[in-house]
Amino acid sequence: MKNLLDSLHEVLLMGPGPSCIPEAVYQALSRPTIGHLDPLFIEIMDEIKQLLRQVMQTGNRLTIPISGTGSAGMETCFVNLIEPGDEVLILINGVFGKRMQDLATRLGARVDTLEFEWGTPVVVEQVKKQLEKKDYAIVAVVHAETSTGVRNPVEKIAELVEDSASLYLVDAVTSLGGIPVETDAWQVDALYSGTQKCLSCPPGLAPITFSERAIEKTLKRKTKVPNWYLDLSMIINYWEGNTRAYHHTAPVNMLYGLYQALLCITDEGFENVFDRHRACHLELVKSLEQRGMDMLVDPEYQLPMLNAVKIPQGVDEALIRRRLLEEHRIEIGAGLGPLAGKIWRIGLMGHTARSANIRHLAEALDDVILKGLGTG
Ligand SMILES: Cc1ncc(COP(=O)(O)O)c(C=O)c1O
Known part of the structure; x- marks a missing residue:
């Protein structure tokens, strides 16, 4: 019998949790x-x-x-x-x-x-x-x-x-x-x-x-x-x-x-961990803004580990998420309740909060959005 665990591959978890495991x-x-x-x-x-x-x-x-x-x-x-x-x-x-x-x-x-x-x-x-x-x-x-x-x-x-x-x-x-x-x-x-x-x-x-x-x-x-x-x-x-x-x-x-x-x-030290989350959050916001995307929440109250970004107009948001997962093995989260279809939730939680992951996501987004793959 086929063991489904053999089909598992690593996913870069950049959604609302779970996060990447060290x-x-x-x-x-x-x-x-x-x-x-x-x-x-x-x-x-x-x-x-x-x-x-x-x-x-x-x-x-x-x-x-x-x-x-x-x-x-x-x-x-x-x-x-x-x-x-x-x-x-x-x-x-x-x-x-x-x-x-x-x-x-x-x-x-x-x-x-x-x-x-x-x-x-x-x-x-x-x-x-x-x-x-x-x-x-x-x-x-x-x-x-x-x-x-x-x-x-x-x-x-x-x-x-x-x-x-x-x-x-x-x-x-x-x-x-x-x-x-x-x-x-x-x-x-x-x-x-x-x-x-x-x-x-x-x-x-x-x-x-x-x-x-x-x-x-x-x-x-x-x-x-x-x-x-x-x-x-x-x-x-x-x-x-x-x-x-x-x-x-x-x-x-x-x-x-x-x-x-x-x-x-x-071992890493609490202050270092908090600084890493903060620095990654700022890097992500900059990267999204460079791509013409705006954040939902006022900077004063923005969480570093959960980034709600407004979905660009004309984009099929579910298709983008599916392509990110299937083609780039990156998971990001959808909006919930009144924010469903309006935002993506990008997690930078714990071990996920690394500069390399942000660059990887940016390249993947360029691929699936800018090449027009996800526009509806
Ligand atoms: C703020 C908050 N509270 C409670 C929960 C519930 O946790 P769980 O889904 O692990 O039961 C979550 C899960 O995402 C959460 O984000």
Whole structure:
């Protein structure tokens, strides 16, 4: 029987994730599987927690990877922190803010939203007014909105939430490892991420961190966490303490991958990693502008790792993406929701953020657009 894996070839991943994987991470993934309670594995787990604290800039004890993708990280934060009837404020300017709203509503929270045009940031002044009107158990926002390429002003929103009794919940799926995520300085109470963006590891794990305030809210719940798999009060017993108790079988090899990916980042140095993302972003913008293409987002709020570029007029955008993939083995992302057909999303996440990749994409775009192949 034909083995489909033989048909796999490397694709230059320049979409909204997953990103390119460094060779060291691939090698880590294929190391021998050992038991999830093996003493060496416990040591690796402890190192992962420590490395995550560094990249998340936090001293939080509860800083662990959840088994599951970024959405499992989102779900972990919401199912542990929300009790039915809780007042929750969600700031929405893209797909992932909407997903938060859906999740919080399913959990029986009383959800208020402030919505902003896709491609523009959350307006801090409006958040201020809303927080003056009402007290919330939780205020939630996406740091890097992958659907639009907008960086939301989480640090400014933090100053407002700090003055209230609310817990501050931040989605750092796309930002972590690409721009600074200052969990403690911003007094974030619950933050989650994913491995497949700027951490440059395959999809499958969701690092999270909880402040003491957030842990307290979780442990003092009046109702049980409505999701057995993501109940942190039980997961903690596997990730903390001298005797580790089985909760679910940890995805051992994925955790090797995350461990190695975090080592790659710390070896390069956080500032160097952030500078590389920034420099690549500027190079990409210049290259696109030279080709007559404009960016969607105001430069002040542009994310370096997710670049939303307006599709030139008269171009069959899906055909261009297909040709890039089939003829040049480059993946870029389509627009979502109201931006479908209007933008491409070009990712420069983690290991993908290299000058050579930008030049490769530019040449490929010249081939498929300027030669008129993709014009409809
Ligand atoms: C900002 C943001 N939040 C949440 C998610 C959900 O992550 P996943 O698709 O890994 O479940 C994504 C995925 O792209 C994302 O970009």
